[in-house]
Amino acid sequence: MRESAEEEYVEYVAARVPALRRLAYVLTGDGHRADDLVQQTITTLYLKWHRARAADNLDAYVRTMLVRGYVDEKRLAWSRVRLFRQMPEPDPVQDTGAEDREVLRKALKRVPRQQRAVLVLRFFYDLPVEEVAGILGCSAGTVKSHTSRGLAALRRLLPSRIEVPS
Incomplete structure (x- = not known):
């Protein structure tokens, strides 16, 4: 160079x-x-x-x-490569009085990888569906379905006091 x-x-x-x-x-x-x-x-x-x-x-x-x-x-x-014979169970998401952001991070870690990437790009970076599809190399429909499934997973994992976008 x-x-x-x-x-x-x-x-x-x-x-x-x-x-x-x-x-x-x-x-x-x-x-x-x-x-x-x-x-x-x-x-x-x-x-x-x-x-x-x-x-x-x-x-x-x-x-x-x-x-x-x-x-x-x-x-x-x-x-x-695994350091353990069995992976330890993930920490349960609990409301321990910590900030909502930490609770959201823990829940987001439990969402499947592709859905997590879509949610981060759509809601953290506020990117449109088409741009996220381009980044991930998939169709806009795939991004929409991952968004829907990822949000549903977050709703199941998060306490009701934390609002999840619709």
């Missing part, structure tokens, strides 16, 4: 890492996994920088890379 292109890359990444980490954290619900996902994304971005910097909307391009990396993570061989 040329020195000028490398400087552009470093400048872009330095400015965007906080936003990428926020998105990764909302998707994964875990700071360490979020850091890994961001690192994976910016490494891939470095390798594809010559193509990426020509994109009409570089932020959308990189956000798509991160979300697809998150969704595809389950297909990678390392994701099947």
